[in-house]
Amino acid sequence: MAELYIIRHGLAGEHGSYPNDDERPLTEEGHRRTHKIAKRLRELDLQFDLILTSPLTRARQTAEILQSRGLSDRLEASADLAPGGDFDHWLTWLDQWQHTEKNQLAIVGHEPNLSEWAERLVWGEPKHQLVLKKAGVIGLTLPETGSPVGRSCLFWLTPPKFLL
Amino acid sequence: MAELYIIRHGLAGEHGSYPNDDERPLTEEGHRRTHKIAKRLRELDLQFDLILTSPLTRARQTAEILQSRGLSDRLEASADLAPGGDFDHWLTWLDQWQHTEKNQLAIVGHEPNLSEWAERLVWGEPKHQLVLKKAGVIGLTLPETGSPVGRSCLFWLTPPKFLL
Numbered sequence: 001m002a003e004l005y006i007i008r009h010g011l012a013g014e015h016g017s018y019p020n021d022d023e024r025p026l027t028e029e030g031h032r033r034t035h036k037i038a039k040r041l042r043e044l045d046l047q048f049d050l051i052l053t054s055p056l057t058r059a060r061q062t063a064e065i066l067q068s069r070g071l072s073d074r075l076e077a078s079a080d081l082a083p084g085g086d087f088d089h090w091l092t093w094l095d096q097w098q099h100t101e102k103n104q105l106a107i108v109g110h111e112p113n114l115s116e117w118a119e120r121l122v123w124g125e126p127k128h129q130l131v132l133k134k135a136g137v138i139g140l141t142l143p144e145t146g147s148p149v150g151r152s153c154l155f156w157l158t159p160p161k162f163l164l
Numbered sequence: 165m166a167e168l169y170i171i172r173h174g175l176a177g178e179h180g181s182y183p184n185d186d187e188r189p190l191t192e193e194g195h196r197r198t199h200k201i202a203k204r205l206r207e208l209d210l211q212f213d214l215i216l217t218s219p220l221t222r223a224r225q226t227a228e229i230l231q232s233r234g235l236s237d238r239l240e241a242s243a244d245l246a247p248g249g250d251f252d253h254w255l256t257w258l259d260q261w262q263h264t265e266k267n268q269l270a271i272v273g274h275e276p277n278l279s280e281w282a283e284r285l286v287w288g289e290p291k292h293q294l295v296l297k298k299a300g301v302i303g304l305t306l307p308e309t310g311s312p313v314g315r316s317c318l319f320w321l322t323p324p325k326f327l328l
Contacts, residue, residue: 044326122293129286131305131319141295155295157321162208 002098004121004152005048005106006114006138007066010034012058022082023057030134033160034062037135038069040163048072049102054081054109062135063108072106081109087117094148114138124150135160166262168285168316169212169270170278170302171230174198176222186246187221194298197324198226201299202233204327212236213266218245218273226299227272236270245273251281258312278302288314299324 011030018024026034048071053063055077067075080090097105107114116126118138132138139156142148175194182188190198212235217227219241231239244254261269271278280290282302296302303320306312 123287123291127287129317131317153293153295154321155323156326157318158326159319162320162322 001144002103002105002142004140004142005046005104006118006132006140007062007106007108008111008114008132008134008136009054009056009059009062009108010037010065010135012134022055025057026061030058031061031065033164034065034135035069037160037163038066038071041066041137042069042071046071046104048104048106050074050076050097051106051108052076052078052081053107054083054085055079056082056110059108059110063106066106066108078107081107081113083110083113085109085113087113087120090117091147091149094142098142118154120150121148121152122150122154130157131159132157133159133161135163137163165308166267166269166306168304168306169210169268170282170296170304171226171270171272172275172278172296172298172300173218173220173223173226173272174201174229174299176298186219189221190225194222195225195229197328198229198299199233201324201327202230202235205230205301206233206235210235210268212268212270214238214240214261215270215272216240216242216245217271218247218249219243220246220274223272223274227270230270230272245271245277247274247277249273249277251277251284254281255311255313258306262306282318284314285312285316286314286318294321295323296321297323297325299327301327 010026051063051072053059115130115132119126136159140152143151174190215227215236217223244250279294279296283290300323304316307315
């Protein structure tokens with residue numbers, strides 16, 4: 001059974017603080033805390049076959065920190081995970097990925113997309129009732145066959161403060 | 165804003181291993197692990213104005229361990245939290261409790277009730293897609309006024325293994 005870990009990027013500068021928002025990086029504190037969280041995730045024995053990240057700087061940096069702490073050997077970027085990304089297009093990718101028989105996937109991206117996607121996977125529609133803080137993590141188990149929409153199970157949701 | 169922590173009782177003997185299931189206690193390992201989890205919850209700075217527990221032995225023992233680790237000064241039993249307990253009756257109790265202006269409540273009980281109640285509070289109906297392991301914890305924020313059903317937010321859900 002495949003597990004999907006949905007991870008929001010770490011603490012970045014304020015929106016508008018950077019000329020091109022796509023390039024807004026993690027703050028110094030964001031780097032520090034994200035490293036601590038990645039270390040803790042590794043201590044919890046997590047390891048991913050692949051980290052798929054939004055191409056935006058704050059997400060990519062978060063994904064690189066996860067990789068640097070030994071959470072995955074593989075890191076790829078996907079435009080589907082950028083703000084406003086295409087859920088259905090990502091589902092098609094996910095279906096293909098599941099056929100590779102890998103079973104531990106992490107995706108790194110942005111709110112409100114990530115918690116909406118999680119709700120669509122678990123309950124079939126977004127209700128905006130999940131709270132996913134920066135550097136927070138959601139864990140889902142995906143069904144072995146068929147669409148994961150409305151059929152995935154939520155086994156983990158944590159704010160970063162409970163990982164530090 | 166009130167926070168509700170929903171905690172499933174710790175590891176108990178197998179169903180049917182005890183003459184009266186209501187009196188089935190935590191196993192030795194259940195005691196040990198529940199103490200470790202309670203210690204960790206306290207380290208995470210949690211403290212409850214009240215722990216409301218199912219009257220069944222395995223739940224009451226779990227609640228007593230939480231209390232012994234400094235998580236609350238107050239512990240009460242409620243038949244609403246027994247298996248098959250009355251959600252609507254408990255909601256009436258909750259409404260009264262919220263009027264006392266306390267804002268940190270823990271309830272200790274059983275599956276499948278607890279995850280169904282959590283889903284009703286968050287999404288308005290149970291969908292059986294939340295995974296709440298023994299000694300696992302769900303954290304919800306309740307709206308300040310009005311019914312919490314379908315209007316609460318999920319900020320935490322953790323299996324015990326990520327607390328040990």
